[in-house]
Amino acid sequence: MPIRTASAQWQGNLTDGSGTVRTGKGGLQGNYSFRSRFEEGEGTNPEELIAAAHSGCFSMAFSKALADAGFNPVSVNTTASLHFDKTDAGMTVTRIDLDTVGDVPGIDAAQFQKLAEAAKDNCPISRLLSPAAQITLAARLAG
Missing domain, CATH: 2.20.25 (N-terminal domain of TfIIb)
Structure with missing residues (x-):
């Protein structure tokens, strides 16, 4: 690799x-x-780049999970909101909220949620981050 x-x-x-x-x-x-x-100055930051990596990784993992289950996704759009908080240990990534919308013909909401949760748990970036940060997921079908 x-x-x-x-x-x-x-x-x-x-x-x-x-x-x-x-x-x-x-x-x-x-x-x-x-x-x-x-603060809120212009430019990027390491935490924003982690959020970008997580949203990209999850979207790909979810697309694969959908295809493996026999569904052909038209699109998966994910936003990752990273919480960067002051703790006793210093500034820490404490939580990442994934919010995804999928355009997936032929799937019902229950199967969509099940596959989204599995993708969240198995995405390599989720596995990297989950021991230290809580990861939440809001997943909904487009339309």
Whole structure:
């Protein structure tokens, strides 16, 4: 299996400095700063990138679970909302809320929910994050 890489460069001190992050193949690149991470400043941040990775991984895992069950999804759209909270241990990712909408012809709501939960539990990024962070899921059919 391939090894995935990303890099970051930071210049300056924590509060006044700034940096850039870049995925290994250059598909994503963004600026980040203290303000973009801990306030509402422009740019990205590590937690936002984790949320992007989780929503992408879950959407693919769910699409596979649907196909394996005999359903051909038209689309799976997922938003991951990452909660970054101050705890006794310091700033911590405490919870990620996945919100997904699937356009899946021929599936009923119960089967859709069952497959969505299985995908949440088995997505590699969920497995990475779930020991330390709670992961919730809201899944609904489009339409």
